[in-house]
Amino acid sequence: MSLYYVQKLLYHLNRDPVQQQHFFEDRDTVFGHYTLTEEEVDALRKPDIGLLYVMGVNAQLLMHYATMSGYDWPQYIQAMRDGIDQYGPVREGLYAMQDGKGAI
């Protein structure tokens, strides 16, 4: 259930530059507005893009969080692949992986 709120937080950040600025200035306050587990807060704070992907965060949301966190495209793809290696298969969500060996 908590995955829903991780995604909702990212949805709000993607839509609203003001909220995005607030988030990067004071993440803990923003986290407090959402029902998140400790693992989810840690993954968002680092950020651990690979773990967020494994948790099942929709990649259409995750991609933009990675970009606003400073990842370029190859780094983003590699972070998800590293996440699979470290944490195992995607746990839930629409964008489950096949073999993780796309053409890029």
Added chain:
Amino acid sequence: MSLVYAGTCCHSPAITSRGEMADPQLRRQLLEAFDRQRRTIEGAGAEAIVMVSSEHFANFFMDNMPTFSIGIADEYYGPIEDPNWLKIPRTTIPANPDLSLRLINQVMQSVDVCFAQEWKFDHGMSVPLHFLTPQYKIPIIPVNINCQSKPMSPLHRSWALGLALREAINSAPEKIALIGTGGTSHWPCTPDSGKINEAWDRTLIDHLINKRKDALLAYTDEDTYREGGGGAFEIRTSVCIAAATEEQTGEVWFCEPIPIYATTCSILSLYQQPLDLLT
């Protein structure tokens, strides 16, 4: 009859964000096909573009996800993505709320739709608009089909939406172009990004240009997910346009897999106004 042109096009954000990383010849051919579609829309005198897309959590979220939604705003805004990433400047996009209202009222005679007086475009709209009306000279009527989050409506409802949109467009005096975006195989923004099922895509496109209703409606989400990835749920948009233009055989103006753009990029022309209807 006010439908003056209909077609579909790809909307991968990589076409602009990673544009120069593609094979130069393929990119040139793709951009030429986009430009052919732009010139056809302009040449047909389109006074509005009804654009059927699948947005990616730019406006709609799982707290209240509409199956179908049509914009009725005074103006739109986009793209929501970082413009330095998407390489499309943020801007306001012209609308026509009066036309939106008339289209929505007519569509609602047969298909229930939500309406939205606020709408921020993401790449699903902004990438096609960047090529099809780069100066944003033509008002846009955005239409969204939920292709991002289950439960999704069955394909026969996209077909019904297409029929309803066509009837609504025909009831309006304005010259209107109808464009669907997205929808071939892709596994976007995942470690599988770049996978393409070209054979699946070409079969789908053949069904689309030949308006094979039974074949198109026979696609199941399970098959689509297995063969085309999560991104291919967007076939709902092109099925909608095929329904709206059922009476004409379409043409493939471009169709090639471009892995760095994460999909088979296609430009399909699905309806051109018959010569005897041109004024």
